[in-house]
Amino acid sequence: MSQPSPGQAELASALRLALLRTARRLRSQRVNTAVTLSQLSALATVCKCGPLSAGEIAAIERVQPPSMTKILASLESAGWVQRSSHPDDRRQSIIEITPAGRDLLAEETRARDEWLAKRLVEFSAEDLRKLGEAVEVLDRLGSE
Amino acid sequence: MSQPSPGQAELASALRLALLRTARRLRSQRVNTAVTLSQLSALATVCKCGPLSAGEIAAIERVQPPSMTKILASLESAGWVQRSSHPDDRRQSIIEITPAGRDLLAEETRARDEWLAKRLVEFSAEDLRKLGEAVEVLDRLGSE
DNA sequence: TATTGTTATACTCTATAACTATA
DNA sequence: TATAGTTATAGAGTATAACAATA
Known part of the structure; x- marks a missing residue:
């Protein structure tokens, strides 16, 4: 190197x-004061990557386990995720998104993207191409 | 539109x-536990944009005035910025970077960039081009 | 013993509301 | 009255250390 x-x-x-x-x-x-960006991000991960343990979500979101404990507690008390017991390991629980969570995610994603998209319409096609190309690189940078 | x-x-x-x-x-x-990223960002603005009032720095950094009050208080007590009185308006003070602030900024910027630059060396020239092109667009997106 | 997750605690970052001093 | 800035307060976001339960 x-x-x-x-x-x-x-x-x-x-x-x-x-x-x-x-x-x-x-x-x-x-947009909606009931949910924060970090909660939304975790919810998006649970939605996209299917049922997961708390540790797995923390690893994907790149936060420490205690941080995810707090995020999951708030998501669960709001009814946006639910836990079930792991069949083989009683230390873990399996976390999945609920129908209400899916609704909230869709609505919030749309509202938040609208704010960003409204700014993007003021950018040139060339600017948008540059942003689009960079997104994939940023993803790798943020998750390696 | x-x-x-x-x-x-x-x-x-x-x-x-x-x-x-x-x-x-x-x-x-x-890197250095003595300075946070927000403090460093404000310090970079004061260094780059010359002597400024607190309100001007808050506007450039896109934070509310009370947030900047806290950041500036920490920068001043550490000796990285200094205040002088505004010639015409006694409500304002003029804030500028000190030599110690310049040293701190140079050192911290180097150390923090090293972490990022180390990851960037693993990326292809094509990836770096994409990131470089996006930086200017992101700057506009973040400061409009 | 090692691993998974939680609780306790603390610090950063930022905001809104209320206030002070000056214009 | 209006403006620049500060103080008081609170909530989001995150971490480390210590702990409990289970493997």
């Missing part, structure tokens, strides 16, 4: 500041 | 999740 080049260090610096500010705006953009 | 197209809604959704996770990882990557 080579050392970071000067160009990479500059890119890293610019990317870090750009991501901080954009994420700050996305997080503050609360 | 047109309505968001289906393609824009999908891009918005994918971008939102990618940004959340990547930003989460960047924020948790603490």
